[in-house]
Amino acid sequence: MTDILRLSLPLSVWIAAFSAVYGLEGIVCSDHWAAAGLSLGQGRAALLVAWAAAIAVQVVLLAGLRMPRFASSLPGVQRIAAILAAVALVATVWSLLPVAATSLCL
Amino acid sequence: MTDKPRLTALRLHKALYPIWRNDPGWKGVLTTVNNNTIGTMFILGAAGMFLAGGILAMLIRAQLASPRSAFMGPEVYNQIFTMHGTIMMFLFAIPFFEALTVFLLPAMLGTRDLAFPRLGAYGFWCYMIGATIMIVALLAGVAPDGGWFMYPPLSSSAHSPGINTDIWLLGISFIEISAIGAAVEVVVTVLRYRAVGMTLDRLPIFAWYMLVVAVMILTAFPPMILGSLILELERAFDMPFFQAEHGGDSLLWQHLFWLFGHPEVYIIFLPAAGVISAILPVMARTTLLGYGWVVAAAISLAVLSFGLWVHHMFTTGIPHMGLAFFSAVSTLVAVPTGVQIFAWIGTLWKGRPRMHLPMLWIMGFFVTFVMGGLTGVMVAMVPFDWQAHDTYFVVAHLHYVLIGGYVFPMIAGIYYWLPVLTGRKRFFRMGEVAFWLVMAGFHGTFLLLHWAGLLGMRRRVDSIEAGSGWEGINLLASVSGFVLAIGFGLVVLDVAANALVAVRGRRNPWNAGTLEWATPIPSPAYNVASIPVVDSRYPLHDNPGLPVQIARGEGFLGHPTRNRRETLAVSVSGARPDFIAVMPRNSIVPFAMAVVTSVMFMAPVWKGWWLMFASAGGVAMLAMVWAWAGGSRHDEGLLDAGRGVTLPPHTEISHPPGWWGSLFLLLADAVLFGSLLFGYAFLWTVAPNWPPPAILEPGTGGPALAAGGAVLACGGIRGADQAIRRGRAPWPGLVASLAGLAALGGAAWTVFGGTTHDAHAYDATLWVIAGYAVFHAGVAGLMALFLMARIRAGFISARRCGDARVVRLWIDYAALTAALGLGAAWLPGWLA
């Protein structure tokens, strides 16, 4: 089962982070955000922080999975896990890039 | 083979066959739990649905062939296209690959059956009964008519008052049982029931794909099941989930539907990719290039596809940044798709391809699917999609990917595995003609429809106007459509003729390397005479003698002396022998339970609430009869598994197959619960007319009951579990646990008292959350009572404690979700 975890963890963390940031964007653009006395600039900052945190987690996962302590005993699985962790990192950077690049609540 | 080994093999066959065979005659059809029989019936059922959907398609094309056609009125036309989409997506595409998997997987993995044979039978019967209901509804003229994605408010009772929509919501949810059941089965089978030595990195590539797809089914279907449930609640009880004036939002439906719907298209595509990855190397007389990369691509696609759903909602006014997220992921999925395609091309490159019929269909796939993928990337671009959305451009795109990307590979698969399925070798040669008819017909039908879409032809129009500029294209599409239909008809005829009357073939005609080719053909009821030991991805290539060794019982469990259905379970990743699983006998219970379940689902269509509750009780009863049949009243200790190894039976390990099945079923359940919380948060932040006029007052009684109940329920079952393992009396723990569950139910009940179900979407959501808690506490309570009865009847001992573990899992889940859900329900009151 730990091998299944190795294979599924990074991308699961990606989908969780992706959904969370999308949800955060929804909150920032809702009336609740303004009602709480927060500005759109602060909203953008929160999104950027969330993005950076998501990337950091992926880097940790990628590095961790390569450490002998957490590596799989099956070489084939180890390779697939490494590819998937890299995919998750790229996906995190790319899919959440809009928080830095597009208009916020238009 | 010399005489002696052949004799040994024959003797083994004669010993195994009576143990595994179906009951004789018609009774056997209803009581079978065998994967080969169920797989065959399932394939036939799904193929029948393909024909039904195809006939509807022909009616559609007949209507659109000429301007202002009077062939059908709009009421009929709406039912026809809705049922076409519904049948093709839910009654053909998903069941068909499931059927193929049910048939092939055990032999391919080198085991004797799927993990839960009765679940397979139950799922199959649910599917057959549900499909029959849908077809009857169509013939009776009360079929669903709101499009295959049933958007409210069109599907709300104000705009769709008849029972048509209810039939869709309840009927399709009912049919989903078979998908979920099959998924649980496939996951547990792939993880635990394999040949010894078939480590995760030696898994046949098709099995990898199906594992991924099964997990996707478990995580993608629940949002839609939840959506169907709450839309039905809105229709039946006015709970305003989707009505803006009462705090609902019709976009919630779109989110829930596409949260399922986009993964769904990959649930359909990945099995096809699995078939291709299995066949292509054999046709090219080589091995798959980049196995690890292909597995990684499949897993990536699966997960990435959960971050795409909003691209079906680009035109709904979501903020740009939101759209950009989903557009970004939509472009990203092209990468793993590309990796697979390059792996396939590389495989062809390094091999020496032969142009047999399956290969021909794969070539057809390549051409067609790449075109569909390109239009997919086009509509994934937000500004383009604003133009193309809801036009025939999308219709053309989706048929390129669905027919090219799914149907063609499946036909390739049928031809490729025909010897395993039927034991015959292809003799009639209509297949090639059929192929070319299909190719010409397909592109003739759909290619120009892209342009019709760009010229402004909206999808789902029931007639076209003269002078619109689309008439020529539509006439051509209709004529080609009939050519396409004739082509598919010929495929069916050809397969049927070859299956029924062609000559017997020999084993492994393609010289493939995977284990489904090691069995005699067609594969016998027990699939493998003994569980083989393998040490590579292509065991038949490395060890051509393997089929004989298996047949002679040189693998594990080659001496069926205990006269019951046994197979071997292995450790998840290293595939070392772990325990002996005793499989159930033939049984009528799955069929009976499917019948009663269908009543439970369909009674609400006519507001038959009492009938619904009565049949729910019936299902619970039958479920207990089902679960009672397994197990043993005495400890067996370690048993001889052959090859000098002794193993415990599954009743004497701490995490039996039922625990694994529960684990993955609860994964699906947890996704449903998560979707429910998502819906709550979504409505709260996005929907108009919030906050609600009145907020639930938590008080102290409810929260105290909930906290105490959760602690008592989990603590009690833990105590009972420990007591069982130490041979002491488990009653105090079990009673405490039951009391805890009752308290949880009581806590949830206070929510009903503090809210009015139809006042506001907030109230309605709280009712569903509380209902979820009550339901799960009830199920867990029933299981605890059942466990008590099992203990009294002597099925449980210190060694035989697996049942208690299963119940513990369900109780923990019930307590956890009740605590989370009720916490979320009370949160606004606490904050206020």
Ligand code: HEM
């Ligand atoms: C695996 C193969 C694919 C299948 C089976 C598939 C299937 C479908 C289906 C059934 C629809 C129509 C849904 C409806 O009824 O509205 C659709 C629409 C769409 N597809 Fe695909 N698709 C596939 C690949 C792709 C790819 C690779 C992309 C993009 C990268 C894509 C992007 C879209 C978009 C954006 C729409 C929505 C268009 C609109 O409604 O405006 N699809 N697809």
Ligand SMILES: [Cu+2]
């Ligand atoms: Cu999509």
